[in-house]
Amino acid sequence: MATAPVLTPAAAEAPPPARRTAAGRLGAARYFLRRLGFYLGAAAVAVTLNFLIPRLMPGDPASALISQMQQKQNLSAEQVTSIYRLFGAPGAPLWDQYVTYLGQIAHFDFGASVAYYPTPVWEVIRSGLPWTIGLVGLTAVLAFVIGTSMGVLAGSRVGSRFDSFITPASMFLGALPFFWVALLLVMAFGVQLNWLPISGAYDGDMAVAFNGPFLASVVTHGILPAITMVVASFGGWLVGMRNMMVTTVSEDYVLLARAKGLSKARVMFQYAARNAVLPSVAGFALTIGSAVSGQILVEIVFSYPGVGYLLYQAVSSVDYPLMQALFLIVSLTVLAANFIADSVYGLIDPRARETRS
Amino acid sequence: MTKSVRARRRLPKLPGNIKVRVGIAIIVCFALLAVLGPFVVENLMGLSPTDVDTSGSMQPPSGAHLLGTTANGEDVFAQLVVGSRVSLLVGLVAGVVTTVLSVLVGVAGGYLGGRADSFLTVATNIFLVIPGMPLLIIVASYVQGRGGWLTVALVIGLTAWPWAARQKRAQTLSLRHRDFVAAAEMTGESRWGVITRELIPSLAPLISVSFLGAVVGSMFADAGLSFMGLGNINITSWGSMLYWAQNGSALTRGAWWWFVPPGACIALVGVAAGLVNFGIDEVSNPRLRKPSKQVRMRARAARLGAADTAVPAQATPVKEATS
Numbered sequence: 001m002a003t004a005p006v007l008t009p010a011a012a013e014a015p016p017p018a019r020r021t022a023a024g025r026l027g028a029a030r031y032f033l034r035r036l037g038f039y040l041g042a043a044a045v046a047v048t049l050n051f052l053i054p055r056l057m058p059g060d061p062a063s064a065l066i067s068q069m070q071q072k073q074n075l076s077a078e079q080v081t082s083i084y085r086l087f088g089a090p091g092a093p094l095w096d097q098y099v100t101y102l103g104q105i106a107h108f109d110f111g112a113s114v115a116y117y118p119t120p121v122w123e124v125i126r127s128g129l130p131w132t133i134g135l136v137g138l139t140a141v142l143a144f145v146i147g148t149s150m151g152v153l154a155g156s157r158v159g160s161r162f163d164s165f166i167t168p169a170s171m172f173l174g175a176l177p178f179f180w181v182a183l184l185l186v187m188a189f190g191v192q193l194n195w196l197p198i199s200g201a202y203d204g205d206m207a208v209a210f211n212g213p214f215l216a217s218v219v220t221h222g223i224l225p226a227i228t229m230v231v232a233s234f235g236g237w238l239v240g241m242r243n244m245m246v247t248t249v250s251e252d253y254v255l256l257a258r259a260k261g262l263s264k265a266r267v268m269f270q271y272a273a274r275n276a277v278l279p280s281v282a283g284f285a286l287t288i289g290s291a292v293s294g295q296i297l298v299e300i301v302f303s304y305p306g307v308g309y310l311l312y313q314a315v316s317s318v319d320y321p322l323m324q325a326l327f328l329i330v331s332l333t334v335l336a337a338n339f340i341a342d343s344v345y346g347l348i349d350p351r352a353r354e355t356r357s
Numbered sequence: 358m359t360k361s362v363r364a365r366r367r368l369p370k371l372p373g374n375i376k377v378r379v380g381i382a383i384i385v386c387f388a389l390l391a392v393l394g395p396f397v398v399e400n401l402m403g404l405s406p407t408d409v410d411t412s413g414s415m416q417p418p419s420g421a422h423l424l425g426t427t428a429n430g431e432d433v434f435a436q437l438v439v440g441s442r443v444s445l446l447v448g449l450v451a452g453v454v455t456t457v458l459s460v461l462v463g464v465a466g467g468y469l470g471g472r473a474d475s476f477l478t479v480a481t482n483i484f485l486v487i488p489g490m491p492l493l494i495i496v497a498s499y500v501q502g503r504g505g506w507l508t509v510a511l512v513i514g515l516t517a518w519p520w521a522a523r524q525k526r527a528q529t530l531s532l533r534h535r536d537f538v539a540a541a542e543m544t545g546e547s548r549w550g551v552i553t554r555e556l557i558p559s560l561a562p563l564i565s566v567s568f569l570g571a572v573v574g575s576m577f578a579d580a581g582l583s584f585m586g587l588g589n590i591n592i593t594s595w596g597s598m599l600y601w602a603q604n605g606s607a608l609t610r611g612a613w614w615w616f617v618p619p620g621a622c623i624a625l626v627g628v629a630a631g632l633v634n635f636g637i638d639e640v641s642n643p644r645l646r647k648p649s650k651q652v653r654m655r656a657r658a659a660r661l662g663a664a665d666t667a668v669p670a671q672a673t674p675v676k677e678a679t680s
Contacts, residue, residue, distance in 0.1 A: 042483040049492070057499045159653075171635055175627035177577050179584060180599070180620030186608055198608075243638070286485060293490030297581050301603075311491065312585055315498045323498065327491045334488045 031346045039339045046331040050324055051101050055094070083320070110325035115317040121325045124310060132295060132306030133333070135222060139229035140284075140291045147234035148280055151241025152273045158246055167242060170235030179297035182228040186301060189224060197221050199303035225302050232294060233287070237280060244276035251275075278349050285341035289334045374640055380632030384569075387626055391445040394438040418614050425614035427605065436593050437618050443594035444576055444623070447510045451575030454514025456568045459521035464556055466522075467529025469548065478526065485519040492516055493578060497587040506579075509588040513575045521567045528563055532556060566637055573630040580623055595619035 066083055104110070110121035147170070154163040173181075190198030197203075203217040248254065249272050257271045296308030303309060307326055314322040416426040425433050466477035496512050532538060541555045557564070576595075582588040583596025590597045602608075602616035 038479070038482065039486075041479070042486050045483050046487050049487075053495060054499065168635075171631050172628055175573075175631040176624045177580055177620060177627065179581060180616075180624065183599075183603075183608060183616055183620065187611075187613060191609055191611060239635075289486055289488035290490075292488050296490055296494070297584065300585065311494060315494060316586060318498075323495060327495045330491050331487050335486060338486050 027350075028346065032343060035339060035342050035346070039335050039342075043332055043335050046335065047102070047105065047328065050328045050331075051098055054320065054324065055097075105328065111321045113314075113319055113322045115313055115319040115322060121322050124322060125307065125325060125329050128305055128307040128310045129329070129333070131304060132292070132299070132308060135225060135229070135304070135306065136288070136291050136295050139226050140233075140288065142226070143230045143234040144237055144280070144284060146230065147237025148241045148277060150234070151238040152245055152268060152276070154238065155242035155245025155276070156249060156268045156272065158242075163242070167239060170238045172235075173231055174233070174235030174239075176232070178228065178232045178294045179301050181232060182225070182298050182301040185224050185228060196224055198224070200305065221304075225298050225304055228298050228301075229291070229295065233291065236287075240283070241276060241280055244279055245272060248272045248276040281345050281348060285338045285345070288337045288341065292330060292334055374636040376632045376636030376639070378636075380629040380634075380636065383625060383629035383632075387441065387445065387622075387629075390438065391441045395442055398435050398438045417612075425612070427601065427615055429605075433598075433614055433618060436598055437595070437622065440594045440598055440619065441622065443506055443589065443592055444579065444596065445626075447506050447513070447579040447594070448572040448576035448626075450507065450510035451513040451517065451579070452568055452572035454511060455517045455521060455571040455575065456564065458514070458518040459525055459567070459571075460557065460560075460564060462518065463522035463525030464529045464552055464560065467526040468533055468552055468556060470533075474526075477522075481519045481522045481526070484516075485523065489516050490578075490581070493582065494585065494587065497582050506589045506592060506594070509579060509582060510575070513578045513582075517571060517574060517578070521571060524567060525560065525563065528560055529556060532559055562637070566634060569630050569633060573627050576623060576626060580619075595623055 066080060108122045110125075112118050113121045113124050116124050150166055150170075154160075154167050157163060186198045189195050197220060200221055202214060202221055249268075251272075254267060254272050257267045262271075292308075295306070296311060298304070299306045299308035300312045307330055311323065311326045311330075313319070314326060418425045427433060427436070462477050462481060466474040466481075493512060493516050496516070497509060500508050500512065537559075538551060538555055541551050546554070579588065579594070580596035580599060583590055583594060584599045584603065586600055588596070590600050596619075598619040599616055602612070602619075605612075605615070607613075607615040
C-alpha cells in the first residue's frame with residue numbers, strides 16, 4: 001500500500017482515505033450489516049423455495065413416490081413419514097408445516113435417504129461437501145488468477161501477438177459446454193493415453209488417511225476435473241480484465257506514470273492493473289454460484305464423490321429427501337461464500353461501500 | 358436517388374465486423390439445418406434416427422453411416438440432424454422466456470425507480486446468488502416426463518433471467534434521463550408507453566445480443582439436464598444423444614463418433630454466439646479494436662522514419678499547407 005498511486009480515480013473522487021478514521025469504520029460496519037441483511041434475505045428465499053417446490057407440484061407426488069418405492073422394497077413406517085414430511089402431510093395447514101420444517105432444518109434433520117437407506121441424509125451430504133468445496137474453491141481461485149494476469153498482459157498491448165492469439169482462444173474455450181470438454185479429456189488422457197484416473201476422488205483400495213500416498217492419489221484424481229473447471233472459466237476473466245485494461249491504460253494517471261519514466265512493468269501492474277481489477281474482484285462473488293453449477297456436471301462425468309455426484313444419484317434413484325436437502329445445503333453454502341467474497345471486496349475498495357446497495 | 362441505392366437502403370444493414378458476420382453465418386446454417394435437415398435426412402436420404410440394427414452396432418464412420426452407429430445400431434448422423442431441431446427449439450423458447458422476463462424486470466425497474474426498483478433489484482440479486490443449476494435440476498426432476506421439451510424450456514427460462522435483467526436495468530438507468538425520454542414524458546406519454554415506445558427500441562441492440570446469449574445458455578442447460586437423464590431423453594436431441602452415449606459407455610469403448618458430434622454442434626453454436634458478442638463489443642468500444650493494417654503500416658513507417666532521422670515523417674509540409 002505504501003506505493004499507492006497518488007492520482008487514482010479513487011483518490012480523486014472518493015472522500016479522503018476513510019479506512020482508519022472512526023467514520024470510515026462506521027461506513028465499513030454499515031456496509032457489512034447491509035450485505036449480511038441481504039444474504040440473510042436470500043437464505044430465507046432459498047429455504048422457502050425448498051419448502052414450496054415439492055408442495056407446488058401438480059398431482060400427489062408423495063403417494064406416487066410411496067407406491068413407486070413399494071414396488072421395489074418394503075417401506076418402513078419411518079420412510080413413509082419422511083416422505084410425507086417432505087411433501088406435506090395431506091390436510092395439515094401450510095403454515096404449520098412450514099414451522100415444523102424450519103424446526104427440522106435448524107437441527108440438520110432431513111430424514112433418511114432413500115438411496116442410502118437407512119443412512120440419514122445429513123450424513124450422506126457431509127461425505128460429499130468437502131470434495132466439492134475443495135475443488136470449487138481451488139479452481140475458482142486458479143481460474144481467476146490465471147485469467148486476470150493473462151488479461152493484464154493482453155490488454156496492456158492490444159493487437160500484439162499474444163493478445164491476438166490468447167483473446168480469441170480463451171473466448172473459444174469459454175464457449176464450449178463444460179461437461180463435454182470433460183468427456184473429451186476423459187477420452188484423451190484417461191482412456192486413450194491412460195495417464196490419469198478417470199473416476200473417483202482417490203484410489204478405492206486406499207484407506208482415507210492423511211499420509212503421502214493417499215494425498216498423491218487425491219491429487220492425481222483431481223487433475224482432470226480441475227483442468228476442466230479452470231479451462232472452462234479462465235477465459236471470462238481474461239476478456240473482462242483485458243477490456244478494463246484497455247480503458248484504464250489511457251487514463252491520465254497512467255500517462256503521468258509513464259511520463260515519469262517508470263518501468264513498463266511497474267506502470268502496467270501497479271498503476272493500470274490495480275484499478276482495472278476492481279470490477280473483476282466485485283464480480284468474483286457472483287461466479288461462485290455458476291462455478292458450483294458447472295461443477296455438478298463435471299462431477300457426474302468423473303464420478304467425483306462431491307455433492308454434484310450425490311445430486312445425480314439422488315435424481316436417478318428418485319431420492320427426493322436427499323435431493324431437497326442437497327439443494328438447500330448447496331444454496332446456503334454458495335450464499336455464505338458470496339458473503340465472504342463480498343466482504344473482502346468491501347475491504348479492498350472503499351468506494352464499494354458507498355455505491356453498492 | 359437511383360433505384361439501386363433505394364433498394365440497398367431497404368435491406369437490413371449487415372454489420373461490417375468480420376467476427377459478427379462469421380458468427381451470424383454459422384447460426385443461420387444451424388437454423389437451416391434444423392428447419393430443412395430432418396426432411397432431407399428422412400425423406401431424401403432415407404435415414405432414420407431411431408431404426409435399431411443390432412447387427413451393425415458401434416460402427417465407426419463409414420460410407421454407409423457417415424458418423425458411425427450407436428450401441429443399438431442407430432445412425433449417428435441422422436440423430437445429429439434430427440436432434441438439431443429439438444435442441445434449437447428448446448434454446449429458442451427458453452431464450453424468449455428469459456429475454457421477456459429480463460426486459461420486464463430490468464427496464465421497468467430502471468425506469469420507474471423508487472420502491473418498485475428497490476424491490477425488483479433485490480429480487481433480481483437474490484435469484485442471481487441462488488445457484489441456478491441445482492434449482493433447475495430439482496424442478497426438472499419433479500416435472501420429469503410431464504410436458505416434454507416445452508416444460509424443460511419453460512423451466513430453464515424461468516431460472517435464467519436475473520443476469521440479463523441486471524444488465525438491462527443498468528443500461529436503462531443511463532437512458533432514463535436523456536432528452537428523448539423527457540420529451541416523450543412531456544407529450545403526455547404514459548409510463549408503459551415510454552417503456553414500450555421509447556426505451557425498448559433504444560435498447561434493441563442490447564436486447565438482441567442478450568437474447569442470443571440466452572438461447573445458447575438455454576441450449577447448454579438443456580444439454581446438461583438431458584445428460585443427467587432429466588428432461589427429454591426419449592426424444593432425439595443433442596443432449597439426449599450425450600446421455601445415451603454416456604449410458605452406453607461410449608467413452609471407455611472408444612466410440613468417439615457417438616459423443617463428439619453432438620457436443621461439437623453445441624460448442625459451435627456457442628462459439629458463433631461468442632463471435633457475435635465479441636464483435637459487437639468491438640463495434641461499441643472502439644478502443645478494443647485492433648488498428649487496421651493500413652494504420653499499423655503507417656505507424657511502423659513513422660517509427661522507422663523517426664529512428665532514421667534523415668527522413669522526416671512529413672517531407673513537404675509547407676507546400677501541402679499552401680496548396
